[in-house]
Amino acid sequence: MKYIATIGLEVHAQIRTSSKMFCGCRTDAAHAAPNTNVCPTCLGLPGALPVPNRSAIEQIVKTGIALHSTIAADSTMSRKNYFYPDLPSSYQRSQFEDPLCIGGHVDIVVNGIDRRINLTRIHIEEDTGKLNHMPDGTSLVDYNRAGVPLMEIVSEPEIESAEEARLYFQSLHQLLSWIGVNSGNLEEGALRCDANVSVRPEGQKEFGSKVEIKNVNSFRNVERAINFEIERQTQVLTDGGKITQSTRGWNDATGKTVEQRSKEFAHDYRYFPDPDIPPFHMERSLVDQIATTLPELPTVRRNRFIEQYAVSIADAELLTTNTTVAAFYETTVAAVVKNNGTARDASVWILGEFFRLLNDQGESLTEAATRMTPAHIAELIGLLNNGTITRASAKEVFEICYREGTAPESIVAARGMAVIGDSDALLKMARDAVAANPKAVADFKAGKEAAVKFLVGQIMRQSRGQASPQAAESAVVAALAEV
């Protein structure tokens, strides 16, 4: 029997604020000593009054607009009740009945086919503390992260494969960084993912029992964990077993999901409206005003690049990885075009040499751009296009400019890298090459045309790539005629 999988993702994204969701403590939990970003409010001490962070709410609205959600005019906070040591007040402030954003969608491309993943909702939530499990079985709790503002983005259960889930997660990651509401730092847990996976025989209408995989925090592991879970559930069903609703954790080392049994995951959260927090009302005018702060979105910009600069879909994807790359590309295009180059020249050099160097050096574009500016790239392309330097020299100049930040024209002048087109100088090099390579001369006389290419290669090497290839070939032919 064939089985089909149904997957829904819950993505928790840390919102970029300097203070927590309901208090003024700092949000840089990853960089602070344990329990130094805590106060009576985020420690859940009796009598403290939580007051919601306006910026966090507005950033969720911004995200909702970018993801085509409906922004609720009225929404409320609720308490999700459960006992767990990472939760100091024994309830998590979240949204239940009236979330801030309803619906929406994320468009992805799976194997060249457009897929739309619909969203159920986006809601406000506070993060929990962090448990450090000790060898003796006890845990040490750090509440720096408790109360850090999160948005939870819930997809409809309509993702059909692990690959689709990864692409969806990647697409959200790109978008949230792009619009500036999330740092995108997966290592620090700025974006975390829970996956609900169920399997059912093909043709069966009702969903199978769902299993929740907790806290999968990298693109690769989302795909691995879901694939493992689909296979596991399929095997259980094939063997005549039953899947029970449960929670499992992903173990990166073993590549398996493991059942997590805990009384605390009671799945009876007894949500009720938080009496401490008055409801939110979103004026239409505020929503419209927030909409104006959104930048051109990644897919829109990608499509514009394809139209406006005639780049391929794959190149356009790379050039819209993030806003920094996209802005750098467009600034470079403007400078290159002014310098009689083309948009294509700009993408060739950025995606080729520049990305190769960034990769080799393990450097970010922002760091490298302090030396290698769009104006430098335009100048270099200009020197190549007007024949001042050869393509081989251009690569060398590019690398020197990348390392030193010196203008390409200065590099070419200081190092004498201009093309050697002078026929006397080239003829001398050709005669030297002929004299030094009697075998090549003999080959040539025996009718082997390849010997000419070999001798041209000798000149190119001797001139460190500065000889014009065409002029060098003429010189070789002339020198061979003399012997």
Add this chain to the structure above:
Amino acid sequence: MSLTRAEVVRVADLARLRLSDGEIDAMQSQLSRILEHVSALQAVDVTGVEPTAQVTDLVNALRTDANWPSLERTAAIRNSADTDLGMFRVKAVFEEH
């Protein structure tokens, strides 16, 4: 409105209360009476009354995203029964199978 014994045990469990058999019996009748009292309110005609979870009439009680001083760590963990490395120590709660 009468609670079953099982319901009392369940609610106690969720609230992390350890009750003796005698206490469960007492709670069963006392909680049932509280629920009866509250259910008397269901007789009130609330046609046309908007549901609310708030009585203050406040809306958008928000703050600007700004930092305020956090507690000194010694003060933050002072009341904990057991601490180590500046953190609260708790017993294992999480079992993996």
